[in-house]
Amino acid sequence: MKKQANENQNFMNPYLAGLGLGLTLLASFLILGAGLGASSGIARIAACAELCVARAHTLSSGYFGKWGDAPLRYYLVFMLVGTFLGALCSALLADRVRLRVERGAKTSTGRRVMYAFAGGILVGFASRLANGCTSGQALTGSALLLTGSFAFLVFIFVGGYSTAWLFRRQWND
Amino acid sequence: MISTMYHLDALGSARAFVAALLIGVAFGFFLERAGFGSSRKLAGVFYFSDMSVIKVMFTAVVTALLGLSICVACGWVSMDAIYLMPTVYGAHIIGGLIFGVGFVMGGWCPGTAAAGLASGKMDAFVFLCGAVAGSALFNETFAFVGPLYRAGDRGIVFVYDSLGMSRIGFTLLLSIAAVLVFWGCEWIENRRRKEPMSRRDNSVLKVVSVVLPALAVLVAAIGTDANGQAAIVSAGAITSIAAEMQLLDAVEQAQDHIEPEDLADRLVTGEPGLVVVDIRPPQEYAHFHIRGAINVTMKDIYGNLMPYKNIGTIVLYSNGMTHPVQVRDSLYRMGFLNAYILTDGLDGFIQRCLTPVSLRGEPVPQATADQIRLWRSYFLSSEDSKPSEVTKVSDELTWLVSTEWLEKHLADGNVKVIDLRSQPEYNSGHIAGSLALAAENLRTNSNGVGSMLQPVDMLARHVSLMGIRPEETVVFVHGDKIHDATLAGMAMERIGHEQYAILTGGFEQWKTDGRPLTTALPGSSASSYPVIPDADNFTVDYKRVLQHVQKKSAVIIDVRPADYYMGAKSDEARAGHIPGAINRAYTEDIQKTGDIQQLKSVDELEKAYSLIIPSKDTVVVVHCRTGHQASQTFFVLKHLLGYRRLCWYDAGWAEWAARTDLPIEGAPLAKKQSFLLLRKDALLRTLPRTRGLQPRSSHFLMNRLIFLVGV
Numbered sequence: 001m002k003k004q005a006n007e008n009q010n011f012m013n014p015y016l017a018g019l020g021l022g023l024t025l026l027a028s029f030l031i032l033g034a035g036l037g038a039s040s041g042i043a044r045i046a047a048c049a050e051l052c053v054a055r056a057h058t059l060s061s062g063y064f065g066k067w068g069d070a071p072l073r074y075y076l077v078f079m080l081v082g083t084f085l086g087a088l089c090s091a092l093l094a095d096r097v098r099l100r101v102e103r104g105a106k107t108s109t110g111r112r113v114m115y116a117f118a119g120g121i122l123v124g125f126a127s128r129l130a131n132g133c134t135s136g137q138a139l140t141g142s143a144l145l146l147t148g149s150f151a152f153l154v155f156i157f158v159g160g161y162s163t164a165w166l167f168r169r170q171w172n173d
Numbered sequence: 174m175i176s177t178m179y180h181l182d183a184l185g186s187a188r189a190f191v192a193a194l195l196i197g198v199a200f201g202f203f204l205e206r207a208g209f210g211s212s213r214k215l216a217g218v219f220y221f222s223d224m225s226v227i228k229v230m231f232t233a234v235v236t237a238l239l240g241l242s243i244c245v246a247c248g249w250v251s252m253d254a255i256y257l258m259p260t261v262y263g264a265h266i267i268g269g270l271i272f273g274v275g276f277v278m279g280g281w282c283p284g285t286a287a288a289g290l291a292s293g294k295m296d297a298f299v300f301l302c303g304a305v306a307g308s309a310l311f312n313e314t315f316a317f318v319g320p321l322y323r324a325g326d327r328g329i330v331f332v333y334d335s336l337g338m339s340r341i342g343f344t345l346l347l348s349i350a351a352v353l354v355f356w357g358c359e360w361i362e363n364r365r366r367k368e369p370m371s372r373r374d375n376s377v378l379k380v381v382s383v384v385l386p387a388l389a390v391l392v393a394a395i396g397t398d399a400n401g402q403a404a405i406v407s408a409g410a411i412t413s414i415a416a417e418m419q420l421l422d423a424v425e426q427a428q429d430h431i432e433p434e435d436l437a438d439r440l441v442t443g444e445p446g447l448v449v450v451d452i453r454p455p456q457e458y459a460h461f462h463i464r465g466a467i468n469v470t471m472k473d474i475y476g477n478l479m480p481y482k483n484i485g486t487i488v489l490y491s492n493g494m495t496h497p498v499q500v501r502d503s504l505y506r507m508g509f510l511n512a513y514i515l516t517d518g519l520d521g522f523i524q525r526c527l528t529p530v531s532l533r534g535e536p537v538p539q540a541t542a543d544q545i546r547l548w549r550s551y552f553l554s555s556e557d558s559k560p561s562e563v564t565k566v567s568d569e570l571t572w573l574v575s576t577e578w579l580e581k582h583l584a585d586g587n588v589k590v591i592d593l594r595s596q597p598e599y600n601s602g603h604i605a606g607s608l609a610l611a612a613e614n615l616r617t618n619s620n621g622v623g624s625m626l627q628p629v630d631m632l633a634r635h636v637s638l639m640g641i642r643p644e645e646t647v648v649f650v651h652g653d654k655i656h657d658a659t660l661a662g663m664a665m666e667r668i669g670h671e672q673y674a675i676l677t678g679g680f681e682q683w684k685t686d687g688r689p690l691t692t693a694l695p696g697s698s699a700s701s702y703p704v705i706p707d708a709d710n711f712t713v714d715y716k717r718v719l720q721h722v723q724k725k726s727a728v729i730i731d732v733r734p735a736d737y738y739m740g741a742k743s744d745e746a747r748a749g750h751i752p753g754a755i756n757r758a759y760t761e762d763i764q765k766t767g768d769i770q771q772l773k774s775v776d777e778l779e780k781a782y783s784l785i786i787p788s789k790d791t792v793v794v795v796h797c798r799t800g801h802q803a804s805q806t807f808f809v810l811k812h813l814l815g816y817r818r819l820c821w822y823d824a825g826w827a828e829w830a831a832r833t834d835l836p837i838e839g840a841p842l843a844k845k846q847s848f849l850l851l852r853k854d855a856l857l858r859t860l861p862r863t864r865g866l867q868p869r870s871s872h873f874l875m876n877r878l879i880f881l882v883g884v
Contacts, residue, residue, distance in 0.1 A: 011206065011207060011208035011214075011225075012203075012206040012207055012208075013373070013374055013377045014207060014208075014225045014228035014229045014232070015228060015229075015232050015355070015377050015378060015381045016377060017203050017206050017207035017208075017229050017232075018207070018228060018229040018230065018231065018232025018233045018236065019232055019233075019236050019381075020199070020202075020203040020206070021200070021203045021204070021207070021229060021230075021232075021233035021236075022232060022233040022234070022235070022236025022237040022240065023236060023237075023240065024196060024199040024200050024203060025233060025236075025237040026236070026237045026240040026241060026244075027196060027199070028196045029177070029237065029241055029250070029255055030175055030177065030244065030249075030250055031177065031178065031192050031196070032177060032178050032179060032184065032189060032192060032193060032196065033177025033178050033179025033180050033184075033254050033255050033256055034177075034178075034179050034184065034255065034256040035256075036196070036200055036284070038282075038283035038284035038287060039283040039304070039308075041283075042283055042301065042304045042305055042308060043305075043308035043311075045305055046305040046306070046308035046309045046312070047308075047309075047312070049305065049309070050309055050312065058312075061312050061313070061315065062312070062315035062316055062319065063311060063312040063315040064312045073185070074185075075184050075185070075189045075190055075192075075193035076193065078190040078191075078193040078194040078197065079193040079194065079196060079197035079200070080197060080287060081194060081197065082193065082194040082195060082196065082197020082198040082199075082200065082201060083197040083198075083200050083201035083204070083284055083287045083288065084197075084201060084287045084288075084290060084291050085194075085197070085198050085201060085291075086197060086198035086199060086200060086201025086202035086203075086204075086205070087201035087202065087204055087205035087210055087287060087288035087289075087290075087291035087292065088201070088291035088292075089198070089201075089202060090201070090202045090203075090205035090206050090210075090288075090291075091205050091210055091288075091291055091292035091293075094205075094206075096205075096210065096292050097291075097292050097293045098292070098293045099293040099295065100293060100294065100295065101294070101295045101296045102211060102212045102213055102280070102289075102294050102296055103296070104213075112296055113295075113296060113299050115278050115279060115280070116212075116279045116280065116281070116296040116297075116299040116300040116303065117279075117299045117300065117302065117303040117306075118275075118278055118279065118303065119274075119275040119276065119277075119278035119279020119280065119281070119300060119303065120275070120279050120281070120286075120299065120300040120301060120302060120303020120304040120305075120306070120307060121275070121303045121304070121306050121307040121310065122271050122272070122274055122275025122278065122279070122303075122307060123272055123275035123276060123279060123281070123282060123283065123300075123303070123304050123307060124275075124283075124303060124304030124305060124306060124307020124308040124309075124310070124311070125271060125275075125307035125308070125310050125311045126268045126269070126270075126271035126272035126275060126307075127268070127272065127283060127304070127307075127308070128307075128308055128311035128312075129264050129267065129268035129271070129311065129318065129321065129322060130261075130264050130265050130268025130269060130272065131258060131261070131264065131268075132258065133272065133282055133283045133284065134230075134272075134276075134282040134283070134284060134285075135200075135282075135283065135284040136258075137258065137265070138230070139230060139233060139234060139237075140258075141258055142234045142238075143233075143234045143235075143237035143238045143241065144238075144241075144255070144257055144258075145238065145331050145332050145333060145340070145343065145344075146257060146258055146260060146329070146330065146331065146332065147260045147327070147330040147331060147332045147334075147335045148258065148259065148260030148261055148262065148264075148265040148327075148330065149258065149260075149265070150332045151260070151262065151265045151266055151269065152265040152266075152268060152269040152272070153269070154269065155265070155266050155267075155268075155269025155270050155272075155273060156269045156270075156272050156273040156276060157273060158269070158270060158273060159269060159270035159271065159272065159273020159274045159276075159277075160218075160219050160273035160274070160276050160277040161219060161273075161277075162273075163273070163274050163277055163278070164219035164220060164277045167216075167277055167278050168220060170280075171213055171216060171220070
């Protein structure tokens with residue numbers, strides 16, 4: 001019971017957490033001159049992986065090619081590593097680090113993992129298409145009042161709400 | 174004013190990596206704190222069971238927006254120091270839809286998955302692997318999805334512009350919408366909640382509901398002072414009440430005007446750096462103007478006066494004072510601290526300086542009478558702006574030769590005339606012995622950049638085929654483009670052939686002077702011109718230019734037309750200009766008399782460039798889009814004015830714009846700026862042209878409008 005309590009409670013008040021995130025974003029604007037980002041770091045890792053497998057092909061490819069032969073030398077890769085480290089500190093402080101697959105009690109681990117992987121592919125692809133994810137476009141771009149970022153944000157919810165029903169089972173207890 | 178790493182082009186530096194890592198730590202920390210290390214909690218937003226995603230995200234967006242707006246309004250940072258993503262409707266809409274499906278299916282988004290992984294969620298790890306695969310999939314299918322990736326590209330677009338609102342209005346609306354959404358979220362959650370919201374959470378919500386709109390109102394207030402006088406956002410400098418007070422202070426201390434007698438004296442003595450600007454319509458200027466004044470109508474003010482920003486002294490005048498006052502204040506807000514108005518305008522100048530002693534009502538002391546006589550003789554005599562010839566230091570040859578000189582030396586056997594007009598024009602009549610050459614044929618694609626001057630070996634071969642020998646003097650005859658001759662001149666420079674000159678006025682002058690023409694083709698035998706590899710020490714590549722940009726070690730002159738420089742027009746991948754570059758269009762160095770085009774007089778050019786370039790030993794980089802127009806400015810500066818350290822960025826804006834790793838300036842803002850100017854100009858034109866108009870009322874109205882469209 002105690003474990004369960006730790007998993008789901010002690011979260012920061014969402015508005016205060018939002019304030020913290022907003023100030024982090026502001027600091028990023030003022031110091032870096034660019035907002036937050038996560039999917040770029042992931043894409044750079046993908047480029048690096050492709051380079052290891054097929055170097056010449058990757059260097060001449062249409063999208064990864066322009067990042068050259070050292071795609072990881074990029075500030076958003078460092079930001080992604082920082083995001084992991086920051087979250088790790090927070091999770092350790094709150095005693096929330098548990099190795100597990102998060103799912104509803106009525107769902108098999110296999111189904112949840114399959115959904116997570118398929119969802120990952122869609123998100124990875126869409127983030128490159130839209131030049132950013134929830135961090136780089138929805139959060140950063142909206143704070144900069146950019147039209148495209150608002151469009152992206154609105155259509156995330158359109159896409160999410162219109163298909164949520166199909167995937168509801170994975171959270172059923 | 175903060176210089177961000179993006180602005181300094183330092184995002185690739187170790188410093189930026191460390192900063193990004195630390196910002197990432199804070200980002201991850203707050204994500205995990207908010208509970209976003211849990212996919213169940215994240216997905217909850219799609220099932221109305223947990224609205225944290227919306228609450229956290231909306232709070233973060235509004236917090237950062239208001240924080241940034243305050244920083245901008247206080248002048249601590251400029252929006253052009255921040256990377257703005259272009260709007261691509263197709264990619265953003267389709268990408269959003271796919272992302273939404275992936276989000277609800279996988280239960281994660283990239284940032285939160287990193288937080289989930291940190292708290293041991295294996296589904297987050299699987300999701301991240303999927304995202305890596307999805308990124309690679311995008312790369313592999315890029316040939317196919319590329320068109321979608323670029324579909325509906327609108328460049329930098331702000332949502333308030335898209336909605337036809339003001340920035341402040343939209344910010345206020347968004348803050349209020351956020352509060353309403355928060356209460357809506359709480360209402361949705363309350364229906365499912367077993368126990369009521371804690372008192373503390375309730376208090377936080379109430380505080381947020383008050384603070385966010387209050388901050389939005391504060392942002393609006395900083396931008397607008399008590400009298401409703403609006404502050405405007407301008408070329409990187411954001412004015413606020415403080416800046417407005419500074420402006421008024423300068424006005425109060427009479428730092429905004431120059432007395433007619435003072436101006437007259439300074440003009441007579443030929444004070445360097447003094448630019449007198451007549452802002453009346455060209456007809457009135459043509460009828461009479463103060464000697465030495467240039468004519469710049471109000472719509473061209475920013476296009477033409479940028480090179481003089483804070484260099485020398487700008488004096489504005491019209492018949493009266495209303496328009497010059499308004500233009501001066503506008504310039505001041507745009508950061509011109511060296512703009513003045515002429516007290517009492519042209520009418521005052523004529524009355525106070527040029528009215529003969531005999532016509533004056535009151536007696537005049539002898540000293541003043543002498544001065545008036547001097548002024549009258551100076552200002553009422555006609556200007557002399559004949560282009561003069563410049564002697565080449567090394568020998569008697571001038572860089573510009575007259576038709577008379579050329580006709581006299583045609584028979585020398587040591588002069589080769591190259592005609593740069595089109596072949597049909599050449600065939601229908603040319604100077605005896607001249608060879609036709611299209612300047613374009615001297616260029617080629619080099620290292621992926623088109624329109625580059627050919628390498629030295631190719632050029633040497635080219636001139637060999639034309640039979641040019643190293644000891645010969647080459648004279649270029651241009652048609653309607655002087656820069657064809659100067660581009661051919663660059664080829665001469667590259668092969669180390671110093672003995673060349675340009676026929677003043679080109680072919681038109683030759684024809685007008687009635688000098689002989691022929692249709693006979695000349696006989697010519699190929700020579701063997703030696704390749705001298707190191708003669709070209711003036712062509713620079715983008716790396717060198719970038720170094721100059723970063724170290725501010727050179728004056729970079731962009732010679733393209735002003736609207737291209739400002740980013741209002743563009744033929745290339747990106748609009749704008751190289752950071753720190755100043756604009757002086759090559760056309761400003763040309764004067765036209767009928768069909769004859771020639772370079773302005775050395776005195777005039779000397780005066781103009783001395784305002785832009787501190788000394789003859791300053792490193793100067795000239796560039797245009799492809800290097801063609803810039804060759805003319807290069808010729809003017811190097812040969813006519815004797816600047817010693819001149820560089821030519823041949824690849825120019827075509828390359829710079831295409832290399833997205835290079836910083837540019839003026840793109841998003843210039844767009845806004847030109848938009849502002851457009852509005853201002855439109856408004857000024859609608860204002861009554863009466864001299865007695867209360868300046869403040871029109872001023873106020875104008876600012877109000879700029880404020881509404883611009884802030």
